[in-house]
Amino acid sequence: MLSTLDQYLPHAVAIVVAAGVAALVVFTFIGAAAFLFIWGERKVSGRIQDRLGPTRVGKFGLLQSLADGIKLVTKEDFVPAGSDKFLFRIAPFVAFCAAFTGFIALPFAQGVVAQPLNVGAFFILAVLSSEVFGVLLAGYSSANKWSLFGGVREAAQVVSYEIPRSLCVLVPVCIAGTLNLNTIATQQEGFFWNWYVFHDPFTFVAFFVFFIVATASCKRAPFDLAEAESELVSGFLTEYSGMRWSYFFLAEYASMFAMSALASILFLGGWHTGLLPFEPATAFGAILGNLVDVGVFILKGSTLVVVMMWMRWSLPRLRIDQVMSTCLEYFVPISCGLLIGVCVWQLYVPSTVAEGTKYVLAFGSLAFMGVTLVAAAKTRPTPQHAGAFAKP
Amino acid sequence: MIPLSYILILSAFLFACGVLCIATKRNAIGILMGVELVLNAANINFVAFARYVPGFQMDGQVFAVMVIVLAAAEAAVALAIILNFYNNRNTVDVDEATQLRG
C-alpha cells in the first residue's frame, strides 16, 4: 500500500496516511470483533445454561451489542467523589491502548500486518502484559476497597502468569528459530501435521498450557478474580459506568482475540488451512488468496475465543490462593520442563522418530476429536434429562 | 536520520529529572523512581551509541540489556527492603531511617 501511495503523495505524508489507514483498520476490527464476541458470549452462555440468550434486537439478537452500546453512550460519565480523578479517567484508555497496540504486530496473513517486526512474538507479549496497568490504576483510583482488592489481585495474578506464558511462547520459538511471527507461520505451511502443536509431545502440551495461561492473563473465568462478583461486587469495575466501563470490555475482548491469534500463529499454523495441498495466496492470486487467508486466520482465532467462553461458563471460579498456587506450583515448573524438553528433543531425537511422532500426534488427536464428537452426538439430552434440572 | 546530539540531550534531560527526583522526594519509592529515570537515561545513551558508532553495535546493546535486567533486580530488592522498613517504622520517609538496627 505504501508504494502505491508513494506515487501520489510525498513520502512522509504517504507514511502518515498508511499508518492512519492501518490504525483505522485495526480499530474497526477490534470494534467489530468485540461487537460480535459480546453477542456470541451471551448466546453461548445462554445455550450452556439452557436458555436462548438475546433474541429481541435484530435477527437472532445480533444487534444486541448495538443497543447496549447506545445505552452506554447515553449514560452519565460518573466519577466518584474522593477518587483520584485524573487516574480514574485515564485508566480505561491505558488498558485499551495496550490491547490495541498488540494488534500492530499481529500478521493476519502472509505480510498482512500493520508493522512487521522482527521480534513480533516478544512485542505482543510485552504490550499485552502492560494491560494490567490500566486495571491496577482503575482499582487504585476508585477510592473503593473492592476496587483496590480487584486491582491488586489482578496485578499479582498477571505478573505471575507472565512467566509461564513467556516460557510457553519460547517453546515453538525454539523450533522456529525466530521471533518473527510471519516467518513462524510460514514455516507451518502445508498439511496440518506440520503445525507446531503436533511437532513433538512437548509442543503438544505447551499449546494447552499456553491456552490456559493466556486465559488467566486475559482475566477470564475461571481466573477472573479481579472482578469476582460473588466476592468483590465487580472488582476494579465497581465504580465505572458508561463509556469508560465499555472500554474495559473492548480491551478484554481485544486481548482475548490477540491471545487466541497468537496461539494460532505459534501452534496452529496461523493462516494456513492445513487441509489444502496448495497455498491460497499463490493459487487464487494475491487479493483473493489473502482474503481467504485472513478469513481462515480470523476463524481460528475466533474458535479459540469461543473455547474461552465455553470454559468460562462451564467451570467454577478458583479462589485467589488457588489461582496463585496453580501458577507457581504447577505451570511454572511444567513450562520450564517443556522448554528444556523441546531443546533436548531437537538435539537428540532421530528424525524418523520425530516424523513418526508428528503423525501419531496429529492423527491421534484427530481420532480423539472424532470419537468425542460421535459420543456427544449419541448422548443428546432427552426431554427427561432436560426437565430434571428444572424441577425444584 | 536523527542527529546523535539530540538523543544525547534528551537523555541528559532525563538524567537531570532523575537527579531532581532523587534529591527532592522523601518517599523511598519516589527515590527508586528517580533511580529508574537515571538508569533509563544511561540506557538511551548506550542504545544511541550502539546505533551510531559502528564498532559499538553489539556491546552497546549488551550493556543496555544488562542495565534493564539489573534495574529490575535492584527494584525487587529495594522494594523488599522498603517493605521491611515500613513494617518496622510504619513510614517510608527516608529521613526516619537513622538506625542500622531493624
Added chain:
Amino acid sequence: MTLDLALFVVLASVIAASAIGVVVSHTIVRSAVFLLFTLIGVAFLYFLIGAEFLGAAQLIVYVGGTLVLLVFGGMLTSGGPFQTLKVRRLEWLFGGLVALAIFAALAQVSLALGQRPTTDAPLPPGAGPLGVAFLTSHLLPFEIVSVHLLVVLVGAAYLARTRKRAALGSEDSASPPNGGTP
C-alpha cells in the same frame, strides 16, 4: 524535517513532559503513571532508532514487571488513601540547581559532538546475533547477571519471609492462605 526527526520530536516531548510529571507529582501512584509514560516513550524511542529487541525488552521488563512492583510498593506503604508528598521550597531550589548544572554540563558535551552521523549507519544487530553474542563473546557478563538474578531472587524471598513472620507474631492474623504451617 524528515519523518524520523518529526517522530523523534513528538516522542522526545512526551518523554520529557512525563519525566517532569514524575518529579512534580504529589502522590506516589501518579508519579508511577508518569514514569509509565516515560518508559513507554523510551521503548518506542528504541523502536524508532532500530533496536527492536531492546524496545520489547524495555516494555516487558520495565512496564510489565518493575513498574507494577513499584505501584504495588507504593500502595502497600502509602499509609492512607492518596497520601501526598510534601517538598520544601529550599529543597526545590537546591535540587533544581544541581539538576540544572548537570543538564547544562551534559548538554554542552552532547552539542560539542555536532551533527555527528551524516550518513546512514547500519542497523544494530537483532535478537539472533544478540543471543549468539551472549553465549559466545559476552558469556562472562551473561553468567554474572544470571548468578546475580538468582541471588536477588533468594534475597528478596528471604526478606519477604522474615516480614511475614514478624507480621504474624505481632498482629496474630489468620494462618497463611494455602494452609501451610506458619
